[in-house]
Amino acid sequence: MKIAHCIIPLLLLAFSLRPRTLSLSGISAEKHSRILLLTAHPDDETFFFSPTLTALIHMQNASQISEVLVVCLSTGNARGLGRTRIREFDMALEVFGIRERNGFILDHPYLQDNKTAFWDPTIIARELYPFIRTHGITTILTFDAQGITGHLNHGSALAGAEQLLRDLDNSGGSEDDSESRHNMTTSSRSQAPRLFALHSRRHATKHLGPIAALPHSLPLRQRRKPETEALFVASAGDYITAIRAMMKHPSQLNLRWTGEFWKGLFSRYLWVNEWFEVVI
Numbered sequence: 001m002k003i004a005h006c007i008i009p010l011l012l013l014a015f016s017l018r019p020r021t022l023s024l025s026g027i028s029a030e031k032h033s034r035i036l037l038l039t040a041h042p043d044d045e046t047f048f049f050s051p052t053l054t055a056l057i058h059m060q061n062a063s064q065i066s067e068v069l070v071v072c073l074s075t076g077n078a079r080g081l082g083r084t085r086i087r088e089f090d091m092a093l094e095v096f097g098i099r100e101r102n103g104f105i106l107d108h109p110y111l112q113d114n115k116t117a118f119w120d121p122t123i124i125a126r127e128l129y130p131f132i133r134t135h136g137i138t139t140i141l142t143f144d145a146q147g148i149t150g151h152l153n154h155g156s157a158l159a160g161a162e163q164l165l166r167d168l169d170n171s172g173g174s175e176d177d178s179e180s181r182h183n184m185t186t187s188s189r190s191q192a193p194r195l196f197a198l199h200s201r202r203h204a205t206k207h208l209g210p211i212a213a214l215p216h217s218l219p220l221r222q223r224r225k226p227e228t229e230a231l232f233v234a235s236a237g238d239y240i241t242a243i244r245a246m247m248k249h250p251s252q253l254n255l256r257w258t259g260e261f262w263k264g265l266f267s268r269y270l271w272v273n274e275w276f277e278v279v280i
């Protein structure tokens, strides 16, 4: 089992040296796009969203999108390591090339790291509302309801983002009732960000690492799952960036170094991110 975990993925690394495959049909990436990644704990951005972050930073550097921002809803203080983890978060974002001013961590009394707590979506929405307005966010990316690991805080992030969109919808509608119906629709649509959730995969395929990327790298990848509206596949270079970011989270790696660590290295989420749009 261990050998399979190490050797096969390393062999397959060779396959992923080919250029990154991106399918952005869903997430409309335009010059003005300001994309927010919403996470629950400092290190989620690295362990689950690396292929997306590396791809988005490439696009930002190429001026294909405007900004990439990350908001983490808690300091991850369940074991009293909150302060350390805030520093680790900053260093990991630096590895990804995310601008220093674009990383944020909330420390709200009702949004504390806790496996058994489903955070109140109205609190998340209230905290994010001014942020979304000030930063002109066009797209929000976050966990799906299962949140990959089943951690309740992860699923809360989606519930909070959904609540936020409802709130924005309500306020958007009342601001401009004088305009024509068509105009109102287009203007409120341009105000409310689009929301995408990261597809959680069944346990069996979680640690397939680059094997998970393989079907997407082959020319036969025509048939995408209909629910997959955007796809990011890491290249070997992106994977190395992800590993470098992982190394910036030593407080978390200590917990994972044995067994779990190897599984972590070959997690499919370091290679492939599949997104579907959540429509309110």
Ligand SMILES: *[C@@H]1O[C@H](CO)[C@@H](O)[C@H](O)[C@H]1NC(C)=O
Pocket: 054, 057, 058, 061, 097
């Ligand atoms: C993006 O640009 C920054 C600053 O120019 C650079 O340090 C970084 O390596 C670039 N990243 C990518 C992925 O191109």
Ligand SMILES: *[C@@H]1O[C@H](CO)[C@@H](O)[C@H](O)[C@H]1NC(C)=O
Pocket: 114, 115, 116, 117, 118
């Ligand atoms: C975690 O959440 C549960 C359920 O909401 C609560 O009973 C418990 O006290 C919380 N633990 C901590 C350490 O806050």
Ligand SMILES: *[C@@H]1O[C@H](CO)[C@@H](O)[C@H](O)[C@H]1NC(C)=O
Pocket: 179, 180, 182, 183
């Ligand atoms: C929307 O309203 C603005 C003025 O408020 C007008 O200039 C514009 O043409 C309208 N657009 C549509 C699609 O009706």
